[in-house]
Amino acid sequence: MQIIYPFDHHLPAAGATIEVADGIHWLRMPLPFALDHINLWLLADDQGGNEGWTAVDTGIALDAVKEAWNSVLTGRRLTRQIVTHFHPDHLGLAGWLESETGAPLWMTQGEFLTAHVVAAGLPPFDVATMVAFFRRHGLGAERCAAIEKRGNAYRRGVPAIPATFRRLIDGDTVAIGRHGWRVIVGHGHAPEHASLYCEEIDVLIAGDMLLPRISTNVSAYASAPEDDMLGLFLDSLERLAELPEDTLVLPSHGRPFRGLRVRVAELRRHHADRCDELLAACAQEPRCAGELLTVLFGRPIDDPHQAMFAMGEAIAHLKHLEHQRRLERSEENGIIRFSLTQ
Secondary structure, three states, X not given: OOOEOOOOOOOOOOOOOEEEEOOEEEEEEEOOOOOOEEEEEEEEOOEOOEOOEEEEOOOOOOHHHHHHHHHHOOOOXXXXXXXXXXXXXXXXXXXXXXXXXXXXXXEEHHHHHHHHHHHHOOOOOOHHHHHHHHHHOOOOHHHHHHHHHHOOHHHHHOOOOOOOOEEEOOOOEEEEOOEEEEEEEEOOOOOOEEEEEEOOOOEEEEEOOOOOOOOOXXXXXOOOOOOOHHHHXXXXXXXXXXXXXXXXXXXXXXXXXXXXXHHHHHHHHHHHHHHHHHHHHHOOOOEOHHHOHHHHHOOOOOOHHHHHHHHHHHHHHHHHHHHOOOEXXXXXXXXXXXXXXX
């Protein structure tokens, strides 16, 4: 099966929706990054005979996104908001939506707690610890300083987080309207990312775990420097590949698609190719992550927002190869480098 885009010529206008399946409406909100949009979803959620809607993800805290929400919610009652993970484009307006509509937040505990500690800038989830981690992996002084200068950008994207939440647990079934949705927790992109699968209508709300045309960022973190984040992500993809091939996948970026297993196979090849490139680069002499950004991404990475993701991704791939015993690390003058295992 090939990847098929059933709505390839249709995009929701700002403040409007497109119905993509029974009771599921697609919203598209702007982002102030190179990745310029996020998909959100409204699910029909009749409760006790009263028509309502469940939102999946909220968008980042921008006035334009608030205006779009105000248009979308005209004549609609929001019953709850399910957030797939803690990143600003997904959680950013949860506090605002709760105060405006009363809709409570549902998410996994790992994502809820991570959101609070990152917003508060508590070590080891603060900018200074992250920069020290990148410096130890060879990121140059100028780029480290640029990331430090940004400060806590997360707090700007997520200015308010609800104080309480309803916990989602892997394997839970959440009743939304006429359908039950199974929670599938994935790892690697975020601590406990929640995707939602409805067997009755064969729809997967994938969040950031499965995107159609770009690869999800998989980063190593200063808080867990020895974790194999790429390995966790690849294992999570295999769980999604157990779903039917013709499942309609609703991703957070890009267009809805069918061909789930084809896309999982493509992503596995993508990461295997990146690992092969890193192995070749480390074959001649020990290399650090900061020296390998161009190898991994094929272009200079100067923007501090992109440099943060790029360093996290480079370290994650190198750590994955170390976990596989294909690379070994050494440290000299405070810099970690990797070379082929002897």
